[in-house]
């Protein structure tokens with residue numbers, strides 16, 4: 001069960017009809033249809049002689065323009081190799097001492113932050129990441145070879161969670177940072193390790209420990225490269241929708257967009273994507289709070305570049321352009337100075353086309369630079385050209401900033417909340433629900449933990465909203481609200497976030513092709529007699545306990561609970577206690593090999 005987000009900011013309580021969540025719900029279908037179309041198009045384009053760039057159907061975005069922000073991955077670390085039972089046989093020593101070597105440990109699975117990436121696109125084609133197992137130990141005391149570690153490259157700002165419990169495993173912030181997500185099984189000890197003065201010829205060895213295995217949900221907190229700026233109705237959301245797979249609400253009235261929308265324009269294999277942020281329209285007086293105000297601009301504050309979208313059908317496009325630039329300066333001088341690219345939109349309209357040359361000239365003059373071009377978001381004319389120019393410009397700006405900041409870029413780019421340090425380990429699950437009889441149907445929930453979780457939730461994403469709902473459920477807040485008489489559709493306020501109370505509804509968006517792969521995976525596991533748990537949260541068997549120990553401590557994979565104990569601080573692992581008496585029985589799970 002989950003809460004629906006209607007807004008991520010207090011300012012929007014006045015627009016209860018514009019439910020972000022219901023918009024998203026609708027969009028999931030649209031996106032699916034879009035994907036089916038994209039796949040069909042991809043097939044068509046794969047035909048010899050055709051090229052995606054010269055696709056004649058201008059209405060459809062090229063299939064590679066997709067939106068990635070979350071992914072689900074199953075990771076399996078390598079198992080340890082088995083220990084060996086062997087005895088020395090040397091000249092003059094027919095039956096020497098035990099000499100079976102230890103199995104090699106398996107490979108770990110790590111996530112590795114790579115600054116050259118900026119989407120999770122690479123994870124999309126993968127459902128499984130698997131590290132090699134260690135080799136078995138061999139005779140003459142030789143240990144087995146260790147399995148290779150696997151590094152999964154992800155962009156900086158990636159947050160990793162255990163899927164089913166939604167516990168944060170960590171965040172990768174800086175280039176080169178790694179996070180272990182599945183710890184390898186250690187190799188089993190060979191019989192040489194079990195020799196004591198009482199047992200001089202042990203004929204058993206240990207089996208290798210299985211590698212850890214788990215589902216992860218991965219989320220990238222996108223930091224936009226390009227923030228869209230423009231008067232209401234200029235066509236910003238339309239542009240986002242054709243340049244990326246994001247599906248913002250588009251309508252022919254001002255202030256259609258009330259929360260920022262993010263989208264990724266994927267520019268193909270050899271280039272990382274361009275992250276776009278469509279923000280609500282700004283009008284004269286915005287810096288004083290007119291219209292929706294400037295509160296959304298914090299989203300674009302960290303953008304490298306602003307794309308100023310000018311409505312060609314306006315009575316005075318150049319006047320609009322100047323007004324907004326003045327508002328921007330009045331609000332924040334830094335924003336006013338942010339480099340802009342300017343587009344004159346709606347040139348498909350004949351009246352606009354007629355005066356486009358004149359307008360372009362005037363815009364160049366007003367802007368004081370020549371990064372000005374015409375587009376039609378509606379017909380997508382010039383949009384691809386715009387995106388590749390933007391990409392180059394953004395790259396150049398990043399380079400410039402990097403030099404100016406002496407390599408401090410990531411710190412400045414990354415979002416405010418540091419997940420790796422965030423208070424998810426807060427001890428207090430306490431909360432308090434208050435309601436004012438004067439305002440029926442409104443509930444305020446207070447509590448350090450839940451407020452922290454709310455702050456850390458990326459309200460733009462259904463999966464994040466769903467997770468928030470799960471946390472409320474887990475903390476008992478949802479049930480408590482129902483017990484107190486909350487009804488579906490009531491307003492719930494936590495910190496500065498407001499929600500529609502809507503128990504029992506979840507809407508994770510997962511692309512169809514991943515769902516197909518998952519279905520295969522679940523089936524395969526069931527056939528192999530393994531737990532069929534898949535990537536879908538509702539495929540979870542409610543009775544099944546999910547053991548959890550923090551990632552950092554290791555040992556979180558409690559597949560065979562009795563056999564596996566936690567890794568200690570040094571990553572070492574001990575099956576046998578120091579004072580374990582080998583003269584008695586074998587340990588359960590020890591492998592007895594007869595030589």
Ligand SMILES: Nc1nc2c(ncn2[C@@H]2O[C@H](COP(=O)(O)OP(=O)(O)OP(=O)(O)O)[C@@H](O)[C@H]2O)c(=O)[nH]1
Nearest residue numbers: 232233234235236237238252255256257281377378
């Ligand atoms: N003819 C024409 N119409 C366009 C074009 N781009 C957008 N529109 C229309 O302009 C209207 C407003 O488009 P939106 O994309 O919602 O504008 P917006 O800038 O996001 O508006 P707000 O969210 O209110 O700030 C819609 O009716 C679009 O169909 C274009 O290139 N040509």
Ligand SMILES: [Mg+2]
Nearest residue numbers: 236237256257
């Ligand atoms: Mg809009």
